[in-house]
Amino acid sequence: MGRWGIIEEEWRKGPWTAEEDKLLIEYVNFHGEGRWNSVARLAGLKRNGKSCRLRWVNYLRPDLKKGQITPYEERIILELHAMWGNRWSTIARSLPGRTDNEIKNYWMTHFKKKIKKSRIDTSEKIKTRLLKRQQFQQKQLLNNQIDMKRIMSLFEENENNVPSHVPKQDMAILYQNNTFHEQEQGGFFYSMINGYANYVPVSEASSNEDIMWDIGLWNLDDFNVNP
DNA sequence: AAACAAATCAACCGCCCCCAA
DNA sequence: GTTGGGGGCGGTTGATTTGTT
Numbered sequence: 446m447g448r449w450g451i452i453e454e455e456w457r458k459g460p461w462t463a464e465e466d467k468l469l470i471e472y473v474n475f476h477g478e479g480r481w482n483s484v485a486r487l488a489g490l491k492r493n494g495k496s497c498r499l500r501w502v503n504y505l506r507p508d509l510k511k512g513q514i515t516p517y518e519e520r521i522i523l524e525l526h527a528m529w530g531n532r533w534s535t536i537a538r539s540l541p542g543r544t545d546n547e548i549k550n551y552w553m554t555h556f557k558k559k560i561k562k563s564r565i566d567t568s569e570k571i572k573t574r575l576l577k578r579q580q581f582q583q584k585q586l587l588n589n590q591i592d593m594k595r596i597m598s599l600f601e602e603n604e605n606n607v608p609s610h611v612p613k614q615d616m617a618i619l620y621q622n623n624t625f626h627e628q629e630q631g632g633f634f635y636s637m638i639n640g641y642a643n644y645v646p647v648s649e650a651s652s653n654e655d656i657m658w659d660i661g662l663w664n665l666d667d668f669n670v671n672p
Numbered sequence: 673a674a675a676c677a678a679a680t681c682a683a684c685c686g687c688c689c690c691c692a693a
Numbered sequence: 694g695t696t697g698g699g700g701g702c703g704g705t706t707g708a709t710t711t712g713t714t
Binding site: 459460479480481482494495498502531532533534545546549553 | 698699700701702703704708
């Protein structure tokens with residue numbers, strides 16, 4: 446009870462019940478995603494907006510991929526984590542149907558203990574701090590994710606069996622020995638520059654030498670965007 | 673069978689950014 | 694220019710599940 450005898454807003458916490466899920470699904474089906482803070486009022490749920498959003502995004506969304514992370518997905522998680530660090534939502538954008546939370550959990554349980562604490566940790570933090578200030582950079586980098594998706598979609602098709610419509614040359618993009626092999630035709634050229642991955646659409650690279658899709662995130666020291 | 677340990681993962685928290693008023 | 698609400702993100706927790714002795 447509040448000071449004036451008014452019952453203070455008490456939000457439910459903890460695991461969701463099937464009934465709560467049902468209410469939330471009905472709400473989203475009717476009102477769409479978003480405006481999460483009005484869910485409690487409109488759907489009769491005693492959950493705050495954040496809780497509702499989280500439940501929907503991580504569990505109830507119909508487009509979620511169910512089942513275990515496949516070995517193929519695991520490789521992508523490792524590769525992208527090497528590129529992006531702990532930016533789970535960024536990594537998740539390249540894995541359709543998987544959530545940042547899921548990927549984060551997976552990495553934490555499977556790989557964290559294998560990574561020794563070292564000065565790499567410190568430099569990761571510096572990198573993260575730098576990135577936050579570099580809005581412009583980030584937007585550009587996210588654009589390049591689109592290019593990554595094209596790569597990833599090729600892997601997707603190659604995961605189990607190779608559809609006949611996949612051109613031979615695209616098959617050259619293979620993930621072996623912890624790296625993408627260089628690929629010169631019909632896809633992307635992958636290389637490591639200063640230890641960071643670069644993906645260059647081959648068509649762009651060959652038609653215009655000046656275009657360099659540098660998603661080597663961390664060479665930001667060279668920029669002075671925010672004087 | 674039972675006690676204990678470890679792994680898993682759903683959900684929380686605090687912080688941050690964005691943007692409308 | 695400031696403020697506050699909404700929402701997104703990464704780190705963390707802790708109940709439950711799974712493995713081990």
